[in-house]
Each structure stands twice: as structure tokens, then as C-alpha cells.
Amino acid sequence: MRDNPLGRGTLRVSELAFGAAGIGNLFIPVTDAQAEQAVSAAWESGVRYFDTAPHYGLGLSERRLGAALRGLPRDEYVLSTKVGRLLRPRKEATGDDLANGFAVPAAHERVWDFTADGVRGSLEASLERLGLDRIDLVYVHDPDDHAEQALTQAYPELERMRAEGTVGAIGVGMNQAGLLARFVRETDIDAVLLAGRYSLLDQRGLDELLPLAAERGVGVVVGGVFNSGLLADPRPGATFDYATASDALVSRALEIKAGCERHDVPLRAAALRFPFGHPAVVSVLVGVRSAAEAEDAAAMLRTPVPAALWDDLKERGLLPAGVPTPEETG
Template sequence: MRSTPLGTGTTPVTELSLGAAPLGNLFRPVTDEDATATVDAAWTAGIRTFDTAPHYGLGLSERRLGAALRDRPREQYTLSTKVGRLLRPRAEATGDDLADGFAVPATHERVWDFSADGVRRSLESSLERLDLDRIDIAYLHDPDDHAEQALSEAYPALEALRAEGVVGAIGIGMNQAEMPARFVRETDIDAVLLAGRYSLLDQRGLTELLPVAAERGVSVVVGGVFNSGLLADPRPGATFDYATAPDALVTRALELQAVCERHGVPLRAAALRFPFGHPAVASVLVGSRSAAEAADAALMLRIRVPDALWADLKELGLLAVDVPTPKEEY
């Protein structure tokens, strides 16, 4: 699988990255065996970039990912995790964490912390859970309500860690495009992990973020290309941004699927390939909770999507005429 360095640095990412939020029991449990099998299937498919965070399952995702990668040659893969939420043990662990989306016991509480000390403490804890000696990419995680502290304290701490060689690359990961665009303009980050805002159904990332990222040589890793399910399996009741999709979006997704079917291309394949039409995009990140899902994502990415498919989507108004689309030979 092809890889490219992030930004102007040397930290490589494969064009498909494995998102490990599901391995933290996102919405429903995953067994340890299935978590390991998912990582194994991704590795077999050529994926060498893996993303996790303390937030995912109160550290469970990091522990499982570290265990699954333990016997892999460290120099052969790139691992990213995130800072901004510290995990503080609860005096009494009662109930579960489903209010935050994870089917795990509520053994810890999340504490927002974008201070310089918080960044270092977070990475130290992540290294312990991952059982690794270094992090390749460190992202500021969802600083929506903490922008000023993230800019004035957390970012300089990450920049110093990068200069020290403790991390290879730094960036910001969010479900919005506006604040990451500010970080691209005002800092020297290597990458943006943009979730759900550059897909066949939502191109808000194209308004400002992607152009300024391309201009400044910042790489974008695109997550959420299926918009949490609707573009993987369009039907009434499917989810969009983790809520039931409105009827109008379901209709649009079904129209996208119909055009793809006329060209003999699964909608999943078109959804995965679409972001690569923009020169700032370095990788597409897909969360998988099973070996079958990981293998399917890799298979879909290998399917050739003809130029005529994108042309038809534009002619039908399903994509704006000025949206960049990948060339068939990509």
C-alpha cells in the first residue's frame, strides 16, 4: 500500500489508516480476540498507519492496539494518539461509559487539559497503555471549547516534543473544519485529522481548510468518509454523524449509490477514493471493529473508480462542478 510523508516532515502514513475507536468498544463490545484479528487483517492488507486516543473506551483502545502491534517491527508502522483529555480514576466505578459512546465500565473520568503539563502527562500515560517507547503522531483532540489554551499552551508543548524527537509529527483532530483551518494558518503543525467533513455528502472541509492546508504544505487525514454509516449502507434509519439520518440525506445517499452501481462501483469504494481528489489529502482513516471490516476497506480502496462516475455525479448535481475528484489512474 502506498504511503506518503505528512506535511514537510518524514513521518509516513499509508493511504488507508485504521481507526481504533471501535476497538475501545464504541457503542457495543468487541472481544479482545476480535480486536487483535482486526489489527492483523489490517496489517495483512498493507495498512501501516494506526490511530487511537485515550478517549476511546477510557484507554481500552490504546491497550488493545498496543497489544495487537506488540510483535510487529516498530519501524514498519506509524501510530497516532491524541492529547487533551486526561483519564482520572474514579473512587467508585459504577455504571458504564455509554453516555460518551463506549461500552466499558466507568472506571475513569475524562478531564479536559490542554496545558503543557497535561500534554506531557497524557503522552506518558498513552505510552504506558500502548507499551511503546514513542508516539509517531500526536494530535490535539477536539479543542472546540479550549481553542486559546490549545493554541497558547498545548501546541507549543507538542512543538517542543517534536523538536526533541519525542514525537515525529503533530497536528489537530476534530469533527469541524473551521478551527483546524486556524491552526494551519497560525501554527506549524504537520497534519489535520478531519472527521466527517470531507465526504461525498459533506464537503465543508473544502471551504477553507483544504485550500489553506495545500498552500502551507499541511497534510490532511480524512476520517468519517462513510459519515458514520450512511455511505456504507444507505437506507432509512441509517446513521449520519452518529444520529439517524434525515430523509433528504438518505435520498441523496441512495442517488449516489445508484450512480455508482451504473458504473459497477460499490458506493463504499467511491466514498473511500473521493477525498484523494484534493492534493492536501494524504490518507483516509476508517474505523473497523472486525477483521472483515478492515479487509473490506482495503479491498474497496483498490477498486478503480472511473472518471465518468465523478462526471455523472456532477452532471446530476450530486457533487458541485468545482469539487476536485481523483483521476482514474490514481
């Protein structure tokens, strides 16, 4: 599997990234063994970039990912986690965390914290859960409602830690493009993780963020290329951005799927390949919860997608005429 430089630094990331929310019991439980098998299958498929966060399963994702990676050569993969939510033990751990999307006991509560102390405390706790010697890339996670604190406290602290060598690179991860563009303009971050805003159905990242990232040498990791399910299996009742998709969106997704079928390309393969049309995009992150899903994602990314498919979608108005496609950027 190809790898690409992450921004201006020395890190290189595989084209396909392993998103570890699934092994943190996102929506449904998975076992420790299934989580380990998912990581192992991704590794065998060539994946060398793994992403997690304290938020995912109240630390379960970090613990499972760290355990699965521990026996692998540390210098051969890139590991990212996130800061912004501290995990505090509850006095009485009752119920589950499904209100936040994770099928785990509600043994901790999340506390938003983008202060300098919060950043250092979060990373110390993450390293303990991971059981690894270092974190290569740290994302400021979902600072939507905390932009000023993230810009004036969290980012400067991470910049100090990068200068110390405590962390290798700094990023910001969100499901909106506007604030990410502000971080690119006003800071010296290495990467952004853009979720759900550069896909076959939603190209809002192209308005400002992606051109700005390319200009500033910031690497873009694209998540949510299936838009939480609609582009993986378009049908009535499918989800788009974690809510039931409208009839109009379902119809559009089905039209894109039909276009892919005319060129003998699975829709999932086109969805995974599409973001690489823009030169700022270095990796596509896919949530994985099983070995079968890891193997499928790698197989889909390796599936050839002819230029004629993109031309067909543009001619039918299913992609904007000016959107860059992989063949156009080489």
C-alpha cells in the same frame, strides 16, 4: 498499498489508516481476540498507519492496539494518539460509559486539559497503556471549546517535544474545518485529521481548510468518509454525524448509491476514494472493529473507480461541479 508523505516531515502514512475507536468498544463490545485479529488483518492488507486516543474506551483502545502492534516491526508503521482528555480513576466505578459511546465500565472520568502539563501527563499515560517505545504523531483532540488554551499551551508544548524528538509530528483532529484552518494558519503543525467534513455528502473542508493545507504543506487525514454510517448503507433510519439522518440526506445518499451502481462501483469504494481528489489528502482513516471490516476497507479502496462515475455525479448535481476528483489530480 501506496503511502504518502505526511506534511513536510519524514513520516509516511499508508493511504488507508486504521481507526482504533472500534476496538475500544465503540457502541458495542468486542473481545481482545477480535481486536487483535482486526489489527492483524489490516496489517496483512498493507495498512501501516494506526490511530487511537485515550478517549476511546477509556484507554482500552490504546491498550489493545499496543498489544496487537507490539510484535510488529516498529519502524514499519506510524502510530498516532491524542491529547486533551486526561483519564482519572473514579472513586466508585459503577455503570458503563455508553453515554460517551463506549461499552466499557465507567472506571475513569475524562477531564479536559490542554495545558502543557496535561499534554505531557497524557502522553506518559498513553505510552504506558500502549507499551510501545514512542508515539510518532500526536493530535490535539477536539479542542472546539478550548481553542485558546490549545493554541497557547498544548501546541507550544508539543512543539517543544517535537524539537526534543519526544514526538515525531504534531496534528490537530476535529470534526469541524474552521478551527483546523486556524491551526494551519497560526502554527507549524504537520497534519490535520478532519472527520466527516470531506465526503461525498459534505465538502465543507474544501471551503478553506484543504486549499490552505495544500498551500502550507500540511497533510490532511480524512476520517468519517461514511458520515457515521449513511454512506456505508443508506436507508431510512441510518445515521449521519451520529444522529438519525433526515429524509433528504437519505434520498441524496440513495441517489449517489444508484450512480455508483450504474458504473458497477460499490458506494463504499467511491466514498473511500473520493477524498484523494484533493492533493492535500494523504490518508483516509476508517474505524475498524473486526478482521472482516479491515479486509473490506482495503478491498474497497483498491476497487477501480472510473472517471465517468465522478462526471455522472456532477452532471446530476450530486457533487459540486468544481470539486476535485482523483483522476483530475492524478
